Amino acid sequence: MTTxxxxxLLTGAEQALQSACDHLLGLRSPEGWWKGELxxxxxxxxxxxxxxxxxxxxxxxxxxxAARWIRSQQRADGTWATFHxxxxxxxxxxxxxxALRLAGDPPGAGHMSAARRQILDMGGxxxxxxFTRIWxxxxxxxxxxxxxxxxxxxxxxxxWFPLNIYDWACWARQTIVPLTVVTAYRPVRRLPFDLxxxxxxxxxxxxxxxxxxxxFGVLDRALHQYERRPSPALRRxALRRxxxxxxxxxxxxxxxxxxxxxxxxxxIALHLTGHPLDHPVMSRAIKGLDRFTIRDGSGRRLExxxxxxxxxxxxxxxxxxxxxxxGHPAVTGAAAWLLREEITTKGDWAxxxxxxxxxxxxxxxxxxxxxxxxxxxxxxxxxxRLDVPGVRPAIERGVQWMTGxxxxxxxxxxxxxxxxxxxxxxxxxxxxxxxxxxxSADVTAHVVEALAKERPHSPALRRxxVWLLRAQERxxxxxxxxxxxxxxxxxxxxxxxxxxxxxxxxxxxxxxxxWLERHQNDDGGWGEDLRSYRDAAWIGRGAxxxxxxAWALLALLAAGERSPAVENGVRxxxxxxxxxxxxxxxxxxxxxxxxxxxINYHLYRLVFPISALxxxxxxxxxxxxx
Numbered sequence: 001m002t003t004x005x006x007x008x009l010l011t012g013a014e015q016a017l018q019s020a021c022d023h024l025l026g027l028r029s030p031e032g033w034w035k036g037e038l039x040x041x042x043x044x045x046x047x048x049x050x051x052x053x054x055x056x057x058x059x060x061x062x063x064x065x066a067a068r069w070i071r072s073q074q075r076a077d078g079t080w081a082t083f084h085x086x087x088x089x090x091x092x093x094x095x096x097x098x099a100l101r102l103a104g105d106p107p108g109a110g111h112m113s114a115a116r117r118q119i120l121d122m123g124g125x126x127x128x129x130x131f132t133r134i135w136x137x138x139x140x141x142x143x144x145x146x147x148x149x150x151x152x153x154x155x156x157x158x159x160w161f162p163l164n165i166y167d168w169a170c171w172a173r174q175t176i177v178p179l180t181v182v183t184a185y186r187p188v189r190r191l192p193f194d195l196x197x198x199x200x201x202x203x204x205x206x207x208x209x210x211x212x213x214x215x216f217g218v219l220d221r222a223l224h225q226y227e228r229r230p231s232p233a234l235r236r237x238a239l240r241r242x243x244x245x246x247x248x249x250x251x252x253x254x255x256x257x258x259x260x261x262x263x264x265x266x267x268i269a270l271h272l273t274g275h276p277l278d279h280p281v282m283s284r285a286i287k288g289l290d291r292f293t294i295r296d297g298s299g300r301r302l303e304x305x306x307x308x309x310x311x312x313x314x315x316x317x318x319x320x321x322x323x324x325x326x327g328h329p330a331v332t333g334a335a336a337w338l339l340r341e342e343i344t345t346k347g348d349w350a351x352x353x354x355x356x357x358x359x360x361x362x363x364x365x366x367x368x369x370x371x372x373x374x375x376x377x378x379x380x381x382x383x384x385r386l387d388v389p390g391v392r393p394a395i396e397r398g399v400q401w402m403t404g405x406x407x408x409x410x411x412x413x414x415x416x417x418x419x420x421x422x423x424x425x426x427x428x429x430x431x432x433x434x435x436x437x438x439x440s441a442d443v444t445a446h447v448v449e450a451l452a453k454e455r456p457h458s459p460a461l462r463r464x465x466v467w468l469l470r471a472q473e474r475x476x477x478x479x480x481x482x483x484x485x486x487x488x489x490x491x492x493x494x495x496x497x498x499x500x501x502x503x504x505x506x507x508x509x510x511x512x513x514x515w516l517e518r519h520q521n522d523d524g525g526w527g528e529d530l531r532s533y534r535d536a537a538w539i540g541r542g543a544x545x546x547x548x549x550a551w552a553l554l555a556l557l558a559a560g561e562r563s564p565a566v567e568n569g570v571r572x573x574x575x576x577x578x579x580x581x582x583x584x585x586x587x588x589x590x591x592x593x594x595x596x597x598x599i600n601y602h603l604y605r606l607v608f609p610i611s612a613l614x615x616x617x618x619x620x621x622x623x624x625x626x
Contacts, residue, residue, distance in 0.1 A: 001567060009567060010617070012574040016581075017613040021322050023581030024315060024606055025330050032330075032337035034315040035308040036603025037294065040592070041082045042070045043092050044260055044302040046099035048289070050135055051264050053102060054189055055271060057286070062300060067103035069299030070096050071111065078114025083530050083588040083598040085543075090122040091132040091432075098136075098195060107197055116197055124200035129432040131261075134179070137188070138268075141195045144186040148428035149223035151230070152180040152238035155245065159351050166351045167424050169437035170370050170415040173348070174249065174262035176429075178269035181242050184235065185272045212426040220428050243273050247281055249348075251366040254288025258364030260304045263289075291365075304592070304599075309341055309361050309375050311603045316382040318607040321614035326386050335388045338379055342394050343371040349405065352417045359394075359401030372414050374482065376402045377446040384453055395454065402447060403460045410463030411439025411471070412447045414482070433593035440481035441471045441489045445496035452499040465500050468493055469508055476511030477540065484548070484589045484598070485532045486539050490516060491551025495558035504560040515540070516552050517565045524568035525576075526552040530588060533595040546583035547601075549573060550608035557615050570616050573609050582606050 001009070028034055045066045052058035073096075074080055079088035080096045097115045105112050119125075125136060136142035155177070157164035165173050246266050249256055256262035267285050275282050292303045312334050319331055326332075338361065346358050347369035360376035362368070376398050383391050407418045420438035424430060444464050451461040471493075472478055478489030494512050498504060518540070520526055525544025532538035542548075553569045577583055583605045590599030 013613050016574045016577050019581035020610045032333040033308045034311045038303045039600040040304045042073050042096050044304050046095040049099045063103050065300030069301045079118045084586045091128045119198050123204050125198045127204040139191045140188040150180045152184050152242045155241040167421045172435040174257045178265040181269035253366040254284035258367040310363050313378040313382045314607040318610035321611040335386050339390050356404040359397035373412050374443045377450040380450045399454050407439050411467040412444045413437040413439045433596045441478040442492045444468050445492035448496040449499045476515035484530050485528050487528045487548045491555045494555035498558045509559050513559050524572035525549040530598050545585050545587050547589045547604040547608045550612035553612040
């Protein structure tokens with residue numbers, strides 16, 4: 001670029017950064033936190049209506065508002081997808097169709113006929129996932145006897161025994177326990193209609209599995225036999241233990257884990273075990289759903305989760321990267337809020353780490369039972385840049401807890417240590433979503449970056465760096481567990497390794513830089529379609545997005561790049577910024593379950609470009625001064 005072009009780009013970047021910071025500051029809550037919408041798919045809204053129908057509390061207003069949103073998300077071919085411009089998803093389409101039938105949409109209506117044709121072409125209700133068939137079974141639209149069995153007696157397995165509840169990831173554990181109660185009762189509450197029009201009458205072809213799949217098939221048949229005549233005393237004791245376990249883990253906001261799946265199934269389980277709707281646990285649970293409900297001109301929709309701690313830490317780091325003074329009231333106020341959110345009690349993570357003192361932060365407003373390692377690392381990276389009362393002791397506790405949550409191989413998972421027993425994934429019940437929580441490159445990278453600042457000579461850091469280097473893919477990228485996908489993993493790994501002392505000229509860093517440059521779009525941005533989790537042809541390929549472009553830039557800047565790739569990426573951000581300082585990002589770039597459940601974090605489109613532009617404009621500033 002000529003000197004004039006460079007100056008023009010710098011001016012544009014400075015103006016874009018200032019406008020973006022102004023917009024971000026305007027989104028801060030009076031209490032000091034930031035929270036963008038966490039958008040998922042319409043199964044949240046369909047299942048909410050089905051839950052209310054099951055409990056007998058569904059109202060016409062809620063139904064009409066939710067139906068309006070569900071209809072707005074239907075695609076031209078009649079289906080619904082799990083992410084923007086994604087392929088049709090059978091189970092999502094079946095659940096949306098059932099919800100619209102509840103709302104009174106006649107099967108003969110054009111949009112319903114289109115959905116039905118697609119459902120039948122994709123295999124009908126017979127080919128849906130287990131969780132969808134559980135919802136259908138609740139209303140007599142699928143026989144309970146044709147679902148895999150998960151008996152509540154599972155509660156009696158000791159923590160060292162295979163398939164005990166602590167072998168499951170925390171989100172799966174909190175879902176499985178109430179489902180063992182629900183499937184033990186096998187309730188049926190008929191709808192005012194049936195869904196016979198969605199049945200093909202054909203069983204889907206399922207490839208015959210060997211090994212553990214075959215063994216678990218035998219086990220499932222044996223459990224079905226037991227389910228016909230369970231031991232009455234053992235079943236009563238198992239149900240009591242499951243109910244006590246569920247009740248003990250309800251959060252202050254009424255949720256379980258701050259996420260939708262364990263929440264709705266826990267409500268159903270408690271309802272079936274005799275808890276009336278006005279019971280304190282039930283009333284808190286049902287009322288708490290309002291906090292997760294968004295109403296606007298498009299209708300009524302539910303967030304599957306909320307991310308205020310994560311968003312607030314990212315916002316602080318973004319503003320500081322942009323050059324906002326550390327003493328700015330918005331920054332110090334956000335830090336004070338984060339300090340109040342520190343978790344000081346033990347949760348299920350202590351089953352594998354009983355001697356570890358509590359500390360750290362969760363993702364949500366209320367999730368004291370499940371602080372997570374990723375949030376803790378990001379909060380530490382934010383708080384350490386500030387001088388506010390109480391910050392240093394909180395950081396020390398957070399670092400101690402985070403370090404103690406290392407898995408045996410040196411890597412870091414999201415919620416638990418050594419939660420990697422893949423046996424759980426072979427069960428017939430587990431046909432949707434991740435059910436274990438092994439170490440991942442993106443979480444390990446964030447921990448590496450935090451430890452590089454706080455414990456630069458620690459054995460935990462050295463082991464994590466080795467883990468991260470070994471996790472690099474042959475093509476030079478890193479897999480992204482919690483963000484889409486290799487762009488996210490690489491965008492996290494390179495800055496972390498450089499912060500930990502790996503030189504920018506190291507073969508691992510150079511290989512990552514080359515991968516990013518190869519996958520830059522012609523328009524200067526980066527994007528990766530979520531289909532990359534299932535189809536390798538999509539790795540590094542997709543429409544350019546603000547968040548993914550920023551992730552790539554953060555990696556290239558950390559590697560010391562001053563290449564056209566960097567300039568073109570910055571130019572893409574400048575040219576695609578909206579007049580109000582934000583960016584449009586309809587594409588989903590967050591990951592819940594790789595291949596199955598995806599998230600559009602509405603604040604990602606803003607905080608990550610701010611960090612990238614800020615670091616670009618201050619790239620000659622020593623890293624410790626950032």
